[in-house]
Amino acid sequence: MDNYIDHIESLLEECKQKKDFRGDKFKRALAKVNDVFDRRHDESCKRACDVILRCELLSPIAALWKESDSGAGDHDTITLIKTLIWNCSDRHAEFCKRCVLNTSLLNLLINGMKKYALDLHMLDDGDKRNAIRADFGILHNFLRHEPSTVDALKSLRAILTIACFRNSTFHMIQILSAVVLAFCGESITMDEIDCQYVINMIYDARGEADHIHKGQGLALEEILQFITQLVTENDKNKCAMVKANLLKSLDGIITESDHGEIMMCLELLWQLVTTESTKQSVIREQRIVKSIKDYYADASIPNEAKKKCASLLHTLKKSKNHVMLSYQWDSQNTILKLQKYLAAAGYTVWVDVNEMKGSLNNCMADAVENASIVLMGITQKYAESKNTKKEAEYAEHLGIPLLPLMLEKGYNPTGWLGILINGKIYVDLTDGSQNNFTEVTKQIQLIANS
Template sequence: MVYNTLIDEHCSTIRRTGSDIDAEQLKTSLDVFVSILKETNDYKLKCTLIGKMTSPLINLSYKNKIFAESDLITHEFLIILRDDIIIDQFHRRNDDDHITQKLLQQITLFFTNLSHNINDSNILGFKHLLFDKILIDELANCLNEIGTYGKYLDDFVLLRSIKYLLLTYKNYLRHPLIDNEYSQIKSIFSGVIQCLCSSFIVDMITSLKYNFSQTLNDSQVLFLDTMPFYLQWYSDYGNPDNFLRILLTDIDDDEIQVNAYRCLGKIMMEADIKMMTNPSKIAAVYIEFINNTIDDPYQKERFHSLLESLKNFVQHDQVKSELIEHNALPLLVKCTVENQFDPIKVQQIALEILLALSFNNDACSFFRQNQDFMNHIRTLVENHIADQSGLQRAAEGLLWKLEEEEKAVAKPSILNLYKYDIMISYSHKDQRICHQIHEQLVKDGYQVWFDKDCLRGSTMVGIANAIENSKYVLICMSNTYKQSVYCHSEAHYAFERGCRLIPIVIEPNYKPDGWLGIIVSGKIYVEFGNVEFKLAYEKLKNEISEQEYENSNQSLLPSSGEKDQINTVFLHPEPLAIVFETNIDLPNCIREWTHDHVRSFLIRNGLGNTLLPLLTCMDGHRLLQLYEICLLNCESMYQSLKFELNEKHRVLLPIADYLNFLHEIKLYIPSNSSNVKTTQYSLLSLTFCNVL
């Protein structure tokens, strides 16, 4: 009775204080809970007490970071919850005690809420809590029993508890792992793969209605949503290819396989490509299956769902070249130009896939050489059919990419004559938070270009005009933004134009990678996903103000013409020196070059206005180091140099200048340079094209 009164008092304090409770108050309550539990020997009574103690804690918002403080995340109370509830209940998973099972679900959900707040300062505390061998073994054994024998598929409480634990580990996996952490949790990964490669996945897909129109039960959620979601954050190289093979080959019924392909498309859209051991093989399987179904009228639905799945697969930068290598382009062009294909279900999706592939230079060359295809997309752009606006939009985007973008990028900017302060680039799926940001910016007096229909009514020409006429471009980063080929197009154009980009994160814990990571590299992100809107918006305004201040200071500097004169005087004090420096003999070995030799080399090769401002202080040794770094990561170094030149000097670095630099300097590279591989350069243009 005394215990209950004491527990009630502390629980009441936690509820009453809510999000305002401080760490010291909470620690006092947890200390009391621990002392009570240590004096309780009856297991069922202990479970009852823990249920009362955790009730107010579970109701704390997952955004409440109070438990993220290292003193609390390592508190003994959490260890008791782990050992006496989670581990013990997983060990007793064959028991039918619904009260303790329900407690297991509550505690695992509580752990998931805690894991949303993992950061660099508390990650060791979370490791101490989660990387317990007994906990990992119990979870892995349970997964293996499900995957091997189909056990517990009707135990919704246990299935939900497994889901919450996988999400907890997934949140941990968002952060770089150290030491042997991968090997410690590899058994969980293997258990997940065991489930996804089991016959039970086929049974679940069999039970699905057409196009996922029903609510998923707990086992379907675990298999078709949580487990693939967990895999995308596991960077180790397992073998989930068998799962993909099952979805593509081991289901005979047509309607079931259509659903299987849609399931695969969802997984492809969410998954990290690193989880796939052989992207080339998967690309080949896709093309083979599409080839086998494209002309078969009895497999129309199967073909449509495969194409949808391929649209999600192509969003990964790493697989674009694989699809091109496996002759996807002629197949997709056929889907676009031949009249027997549905304009929405086939032609539009095929065009969107081709638009995604157009960021590869080899694909662009293929399209431009196919005059029938080019004429076809021009016709699509000119024909305005009410119920085919999506098809027209895809054609406009591709035609812009192939014929207009390069000319638009080269157009000179007219500084200080902007029509808008800010252009907001966002994905339609993120419209709620983006609308909120837009409304607040307008209230604060900013002139904002914002398409409320998310580009539905705007051609790429209109988007380009908005980008060109905006002082800043707001990049609203999320997974859906990165997956959208239209968002990719506008962000890429803004980057190529050298616009002032302000990246904001609107999805909790999102970290940009791939093409989006390159575009925002080196910039400060404004966090909206994990921060209260008011605070995040203030940070956004501060970032805009800081950039305004920097830009106003730059405007006080000499004009570009005056600056060129000053630089010329500084670098070459006497007019005759310019003639002399550009005509001095260059030593055959770059290691013998002085600063003057480097300047002469750059000027005589037409790089005086682009690379020279960045490399002014370099001698031959340092220039050789730069060249070696370029060979190791050609595309990344181009983006870095381009970004630095734009930030410091407001000058664009043309790709031709970069490639010219790599070509001309090769003549002076010593053959015994240990870091330079002669075969690497022959691959540079191919590698570079794959990224761009």
Template sequence: MDENESRDDDSVDSDLVTRFMFHISRQPSETIIDDDARSVFGELRNRSNVMVRKSAHYPWLIDAVDNDHFVRFYHTYIQLLCNVSETDYLTKPINQCVSNFIKLQMLVWNVTDKVYTLCFKLTLKEIPYYLFELLKLPSLHPCVCLTETNARLLAHSSIGVLHNMINHVPNIRSVYRRSGGVRALLPFVTASLDGSPDVDPQCAVHYLSLRTAALLLLSFLVDEDENATLHTNDSYIVYLLTALSDALVPVNNYSTKYGYQAEELLVGLQNLAGPDKNKKALIKNDAMKHIQTALVVAYEMKFPYKPQDSTVKPAPFQSDPDALAEKALNFLWTLLFVPESHASLTPGSDFRRLVDKFGSDSTWSPSCRRVAQGIQWHLRTSMKVASGPSDMSDPIAGLMSRERRQRHRHGHLMISYQHSNKNVMIKVRDQLTELGYRIWMDVDYIRGSFIDAMAQGIQEASGLILGLSQAFKNSPHCRQEVKYAYHLGIPFFPLQLEPNFTADGWLGLLLAAIIYISVPDESAVPGAVLQLKEQLGDIGHISRAASEEAVEYSRLLSGGSLTHSFPGFPVRSDSSVTNPKRFSLSNLSAEKANRSPPPSEQNSNAVNLTPTDTNPLSLDARLGWVESSTKSSYAQLWTWKPEDVSRWLRQEGLSAYEQALATVNGPMLAELARLRLAAPESVSVSLFRDLGMSLVDQLRLYSALAKLTVHCSSTSQAIP
């Protein structure tokens, strides 16, 4: 029986498609009075409504719309409505031409929600321009939309299509702005419903959904100056938060009053939170509580309560808990860049524990976990990493940045981008690789811990290539990367992926004096990469890395390698030691260490720790461990035992790490001193990750190693 029903449905679908293809092969004016065209357009609209409501995917329906034939028909139909100088169909919108187009517009609205390829086709046909022209017509003024249902439906569906298009193709923001999108949308937001006694209360409720749509689309478009004009008070912020609260209901997470799902509202609120002024206003109006509620709802959807003896199946949810949680977490991460947000996420609080669950529980989607882990990374580093240029006045941060720039100019180049621009940035990566540059991109390197991989990618970079767009600026992930790289003193090389994009706000502050390279589309990548090569020079190039690493490796592993890292380390100067390929700490045995080399083999760089006229105390006496003795076993670091290292840790105020370093002996300590010079970033990451060593304790450890080096360097006689 089910098979027969399915076969009948397939037959109906095929018949619908055949009739639909016939009608879109005609001129729109020929379909206006055609009853069959009206019926077909209406049936396809209804099927698309079911597809969206069920979160389904109807290939036959999508194929019927996602093609050049339909796009041409749709393009011609919009022009027919916009060209009011010939026939003004919109003067009285209750007519068959407008009614048929509304059915088509609803169909396009539903399909563009699912299919990004249709959004690209519509963009290439300049549909955004014509839709904004439609919205500017007096016949669709907000006052008309309040009373005329067809006018409201036409305006709302047009804004819905535009919203879906920019969701899938964020870089068309510049097209929207050039088309006068901000000017077209503002009246729908600012129009007041007060003082209109003739307005049907039901129409006023429906108009709220139209206002919400306009406000959400504006959140993609406005710059910082326009935002200040739009948000002179918190009324729109309160309005959207109220809509979100209304949408956070069981089963479908949909607000019937405002006409939007919770996920859509969270994305709009995240866009609205771009300017830091808006972040503070959102937090002041309890955005953090709304986010916590959204996460609780997602958690309860994922793990619904059911008594053990219950035989009742929970009602199926019509929305995805992983998607809801991910969008709520992204909104939260965006708000964390202002300090007012941190009070809600103190360690041990219910909210903080809830966020931690999403980061550690493998039942949540990988993308959801990555956002939660990004929040954890932000909270861990918020007290250590500068939030802006003014914080770089801190002397320690400044010294670390200068050291970072000096030591790692030969590191790789890291690509930082927003995921919607992945394809073009992959092309940039490939062409830079062909030119001999070492490139780090997350798609190639993230296999284990997302946060560890990103942190290491930034720490070992010699430059950060930025894929600039409004979506990049609004992305908390991208802002976190840029913020951390700025703190480490890593230079930026921005590529302007969105035409006419100008960075403002926090991003504009960091890039104020840097020249952008324009990459409006993928065809511009080759020329942009050549310009980028001119800017980069040999930064991040394999030839530079190879030569500098060869020099560094040779210097560190030559006859004076250990005397450079730790000058008190006695080393022979014959070729068997100075050859870096043959040198190894494991080759140093106690027998060789106790044998005094003949004068011809003594290394003038090797020093002892015995008292001299200028250095009356040995190292042991300086540290107060033993009395000065020219034969002291402690005078040779490479004979230190673990208990000697423990004693040294206590002396230097590092006793908290005695247990963790209980097996470390003298040679291992010398190796740590060498690695501190050879790979300081990796050592720092390992100390933090494996030992939980704070920045202050790391500085204390490095200072202690440096003191040992100074003590050893102050003597000048060979060890007897």
């Protein structure tokens, strides 16, 4: 392969010396460079990129691209050039930096995309759709490797152009637009169909020997990075992705993938555990939690991976994992029976007869804040109690699930309590027996899995 790349370099140097970039020799050299990337040997690909930079071909390439846009250039040559840029930008950070600094190249790329953005029906043509897919692939690579790309795109007012493709009728194009926008720091809201499409991309990429999604041209690591961008500081996207079974698609990545994929998977999980509801979902995926622990225990893993695993495990350990029983004192007999039942079923239970120490308000706040669910013992006196009102309303404010337990026959809550529990599923415990305790655990599980 070294001799092959040496031959390519001599061809390109000859074209450069003669300033002959329109002949068959230059086209053959470009085709040979792309052939190197088709073989997917990392060191050879890097050498090929180095050759392109040493031969200072970016300016001649930009000139040929400009000619093509004006109708004077050769279509085959431009196809080779775009493929080369897509290939080199995927593997070589310095190549991306030089391309972004060469503003004419970026300008040509965006201007070409504008034609399609103004008339999305043009993408009904398969060749044009493949062309825009290549453009998005190049932009995505620039954004991954060169931080100044975001400012360069904004200076070209390209964000609006890129956003137009979210309206395409082709989901592949919509998602590629979302990928680039997310890397530009734009807020993207994913609907159920978007989430499922992206998660299927994970499965498809994992099913390929090289872990590259064939339809999008994105590696598994890049797909995980994209999802990480989507969920960072965006709780709606976190919940939507988890609801669409994102976590199932991640199962096995930490134990079966390469270092880059593992690190990106760990970073994605880290973003998910910074929000309580999605953290609970991660905790319930015991295979993923075990894979983190097993990977952390491997003495050979890099320090950066060890630190990320340690942070994840520490955060998961601090999880809200108790069931809080909120009740008025007259209901204590039934509540303590329920506490005993839940404890026997494996739940950690917080109940004030055992837990209240120090400042009452501080204890109540701590109990609520660290609850995964609050069970409310509903009676007339519960509605009249200032303390139970504080607990219930604070839990509602924090978004912690509430499960009403009806403890008083004939009582129909009104006022603040009626508003709070209106429409919520409840469990009837008014007969004073333990017959419906199994229904309590059933509802706790249903709420936890919702």
